Amino acid sequence: MIHQSKSFIKFLRLSKNKHGIHSPFVYNLVTKCFNDKKKYPEYEILKKHRQALRKDISMIEMKDFGQGSRVFKGNPRKVSAVIKNAGMKKKRQKLLFRLSKYFECENILELGTSLGLGTVALSISNEFAAINTVEGCPNTLQKAQDYFEKFNFHNIEIHQKLFKEFIESSSDNFDLIFIDGDHNGERTLGYFKSLLKNVHNDSVIIFDDIYWSKDMTEAWQKIIANEKVTVSIDTFQWGMVFFRKEQTKQHFVIRVG
Numbered sequence: 001m002i003h004q005s006k007s008f009i010k011f012l013r014l015s016k017n018k019h020g021i022h023s024p025f026v027y028n029l030v031t032k033c034f035n036d037k038k039k040y041p042e043y044e045i046l047k048k049h050r051q052a053l054r055k056d057i058s059m060i061e062m063k064d065f066g067q068g069s070r071v072f073k074g075n076p077r078k079v080s081a082v083i084k085n086a087g088m089k090k091k092r093q094k095l096l097f098r099l100s101k102y103f104e105c106e107n108i109l110e111l112g113t114s115l116g117l118g119t120v121a122l123s124i125s126n127e128f129a130a131i132n133t134v135e136g137c138p139n140t141l142q143k144a145q146d147y148f149e150k151f152n153f154h155n156i157e158i159h160q161k162l163f164k165e166f167i168e169s170s171s172d173n174f175d176l177i178f179i180d181g182d183h184n185g186e187r188t189l190g191y192f193k194s195l196l197k198n199v200h201n202d203s204v205i206i207f208d209d210i211y212w213s214k215d216m217t218e219a220w221q222k223i224i225a226n227e228k229v230t231v232s233i234d235t236f237q238w239g240m241v242f243f244r245k246e247q248t249k250q251h252f253v254i255r256v257g
Contacts, residue, residue: 007211011236015253025244026231026252033102034095034235034256042124046093049120049151053083056143063137079115079143088117088180092237095256096178096206100125103204105175110134111163111191112181112208116144122178123153131156132174134166135181163187167194174198180208185215192223199243210239224251 018035021027056079063075088096096118100108106128113119113135122131133156135141141160148156159166163182177195182188188207195205210220220239224232231242234253 003214003217004211007217008236011211011234011253012255015234015236015255017255021252021254023231023247023250023252025242025247026233026250026254029102029233030254033098034254036098036102040094040097040101042097043094045124045151046090046097046117046121049147050083050087050090050093050117052147052150053087053115053117054080056080056083058143060139060143062140082115083117087115088121093117093121097121097125099204099206100129100176103175103202105129107172107174108132109170109172109174109177109198111166111177111179113141113144113158114180115140116147118178118180119144119148119156120151120153122176123148123156129155132159132166132170132172133157134159134161134163136160136162163191164194167191167198170198172198173200173203175200175203177203177205178208179205183209183212183216185213185217185219188216189219189222192219192226196228201243201245203243205241207239207241209237210234211236 018027018030021030059076059078061075062077100122104126106126108122108129108131110119110122110133113133119131119133138160141158145158179191209216211217223241228243229241230244230247230249232251233240235256
């Protein structure tokens with residue numbers, strides 16, 4: 001937690017809003033996506049899905065395959081408590097929806113389904129979207145799937161596998177890859193390197209919790225230094241990398257409202 005606090009102070013000092021951004025690509029992303037205040041009708045679907053999960057008091061045995069939880073001490077967890085204390089926040093869920101919509105993403109990979117808050121945001125972002133979501137814990141994945149079916153999200157394909165296993169078996173190219181799990185720096189860097197075969201010029205990879213620990217931050221620094229990454233954006237909670245060969249290499253630290 002000390003690392004996160006120190007990192008946040010540094011982030012506030014370095015970060016910018018739309019002013020001072022001299023890349024047209026990033027400026028448009030900030031003004032038309034990050035700062036988009038439109039109330040999309042899809043937000044109501046996100047709200048209803050979240051409310052249903054928050055009312056679910058059933059217990060599930062959740063197995064962590066990554067760095068574990070900083071909130072829960074044991075594996076038996078109440079669904080409503082997970083959503084309240086460890087689930088993706090509303091603003092981030094809406095931002096994920098807008099990012100996928102803005103880039104018109106169709107082939108999407110999510111590593112870390114959890115209870116499906118991020119999955120659903122990606123699912124409704126584009127009527128042509130196909131979501132592959134990967135989760136190691138079978139009980140967690142089954143609960144997420146129950147709600148996918150309840151809300152008729154038919155464009156989601158679930159995979160009960162470890163991240164490494166799925167990546168090694170996949171030859172698809174993805175428009176958007178959202179890595180929301182594990183939080184181990186060395187393994188996250190490994191996922192990134194392995195996924196380079198699955199990206200194209202207009203792909204974006206989003207990493208959650210890049211300041212979770214020192215080793216996650218070190219992994220993030222190595223990722224943005226990679227020669228194939230041309231544009232990188234640090235929003236503190238998320239790190240985003242792009243592979244646009246037409247752009248010179250630039251790194252941005254941006255506050256998201």
